[in-house]
Amino acid sequence: MIRLITIDDIIDTFLKGKQRGWDFIISKFTFSNSSRTKSAFNKTSKLSSNWWIIPSVQERRNLKMTGNPDLNYKQFLMQYILNDRTNLKLLSLGSGTCQHEMELAFYDNFEKITCVDLSKERIDTAIKNAKSKNLNNIEFICSNIDKFQFKNNHYDVVLFNSSLHHFKDVENLLIKNINNCLTDSGLLVINEYVGPNRLQFPKHQIKAINDALNTIPKKFKKRYNSSVIKENFYGSGVLRMVIADPSECVDSANIKPTIHNHFDTIIEKPYGGNILMNVLKDISHHFVDLNDEKQELLMHLFKFEDDYLDDNASDFLFGVYKKQEMKIN
Template structure:
């Protein structure tokens, strides 16, 4: 059922997704989650119970591809790249990670810089518990806060690095948010670092994206299309229905298509790079775990898919659905 040709209220894929979720987690768990009425409860519940075993970013070759795009070296992460390029001669640095999840990126930054203060904030209590445990295990001094970011009072504190890794696109009215909430807490010589989805709102992928994904999906061997823990083969890529988006996580991409322009409106660009995601995000949804082995066949398929995405963007002059960028306050 379509709202128009560009967005979908509900799709056949929503019914498939619901069926698979019930098979995996049981009807009661899914019913309880869908009937949560409070916005914050829905969002925190989504991330408290989130498991990323089969999302595209768990594939090492994909991460290496992003590393090479950003740093020029597939073995150099963006945390190492930013640290050495912008802060190699500085000490007593402060970092704020907004939507930090389980704290991986703050811990990575701590490998390369001497921090005076590192803060991670996330709405998910469970993610913050994991982040605290891991930082203690690695003997890293990081302060973690479980809260809605808008409710945290920084008491005029400013930061040298503000990080959004797949979290800025969860905010509404991003232009206003950056202007009123982020610019005031960024140091004069500080940088804003983003690794973000900036594609269609509510993941309403374009028709040509979906067609491209399905063309590739048809060519994949059956063993690469199996869902995890469930005897089901992915036969088609669908855009998610907007009703399901609101039911599962109402914070998902409400203003994402304006994210890049909002960054440009509020900050000067130090660097900005296209990451793609136009094909790999919809295509790998639910089946990425099949691409985690080190076999030549698997690596060749990943390379083929990445090349197809890059050619798709270039040949059709399409805007990338994700970017990495480093920004500073406007002069």
Template sequence: MQWWSNTTSIPDKWWHIPRVQQIWNEKITGSTQCSYIEYVNGKYFAENKAVTLLSPGCGTGHKELAIAKLFPDWKITGLDLSPQRIDTANKDASDQGLKNITFKAGDIYRESFQNERFDIVLFDSSLHHFRGFDTLFTQISTLLKPAGVIVINEYVGPDRFQWTKVQLSTANRLLRDIPLHYRRRWHSRFVKKRIYRPGTLRITLSDPSEACCSSQILPSLHKHFRTKEEINLGGNLMQLILNGIAHNFIGNDSDATIILDNLLKEEEFFLKSNSSDFVFGVYGKNKH
């Protein structure tokens, strides 16, 4: 099995926490209940009901399937290198009776799409797996309609998750303040005691694409496209602290909520003097 063939996940990452998702929504849209894709639709495509969307690196397509259900008049195409993941996505689309979405296995660098053009090219937690951004964004530019946009919801921090010293020291200090039973790992008696900078060799062997050139994403986007909006989402501390233990903060535990809110406040303070590791952005084609 290839590294990109995995089709399963467990809810132990910080983005699985509903409160975190609400905070993101509020930062992007102004409302905890409005998703970023609803916001993009209302702001940029209010007059266009038949939006076409391409999602490279779609994986098993659960985000794209949710968009297809939300906007039945849209035409959505998901693309991924993994035939296994695409098979899973197509089966789920069929099981859910969705006719407005298609998944195909392929390489975005080589796909022509038979002269089809898109209103939106979406990268949701996928762009940090790409490299060769000059080539990629040149290709994406040809796939966008004149008024089309790239939408990203992405990790743009240090390559291979090589956290800064101040990041690690701050995150470890905050981790130590969390009671032990909220630091238990998924289905385990083990407790998370310390955060380490991951070894680059281990990451590369596990997934050669993982955050391989993530620090180049924003500079490359700014080079090839016009920034319509760009919103810092944080993650500098939350990702490090909650990775592996996020499931402890998903329920309605009031103490867990207090801990989570304190972490969110600490991260906001941290972001005043540090660039954000996660960003939401909308970018249009350059005018020549």
């Protein structure tokens, strides 16, 4: 069921106005889709309280992706997938400030890493950071995906880190552009949200999220930078999502089936997010520094999500895939 507008839309708009300024809200009222998308990403130091800021959540994600809470997916990729390959060319689309790509650029395995992003502000920040780190094997391109010139049979790795769910017509992008620009031994690497389009979660998921939220004491439910208590989760309305960022989760549900149909899986690790992302949104700051009570609460939430995932597909996954071999009739 599609939700056009929800109570969360009103609360989120109010909080965004306080956190990022009302000029940011006003910037959304334009007919230009690309302008609204750019404004969503142009703030390089966004004020937020999302699930990924919690160290225990980061360790949990690492454990589910790599089997080691202290090993992130990029380190895993270099130790177990690309360890014996050299002179690699990597393309990252929707790279933002390129923090993940710069982490990879420190490895001698890469001849060239190419980062492409729509936001000039984020690209400028990335250029500055790369210079400060003396990284010479990484380049930055500010471009819309429709204008980027893909080179056939050129890249050994194409990376999407929380960016593929922002592209419309995922099937066309992966089959036409990504498949063609990869070398014969090329790899597609994703760390992505692959859940419902426009975050239109089913009713049973929203109920589960609220059941989990209700286990958290009120003292840990004050929303970031406000006095508003997070009593319930209603989900996102499509109208606000389109106004705020037309690219957000526009074709996310099509990511996994498209990859499975057109690439061979080397490794695929789902890591949840169905419950945690939505329960902890706006209240994650309470769980950055832990005491015994908060640690116990997080462990309960982790168990709650694991139980949910026993019967439901994960909304997030890390995967490494290779081009399918040409079939000769």
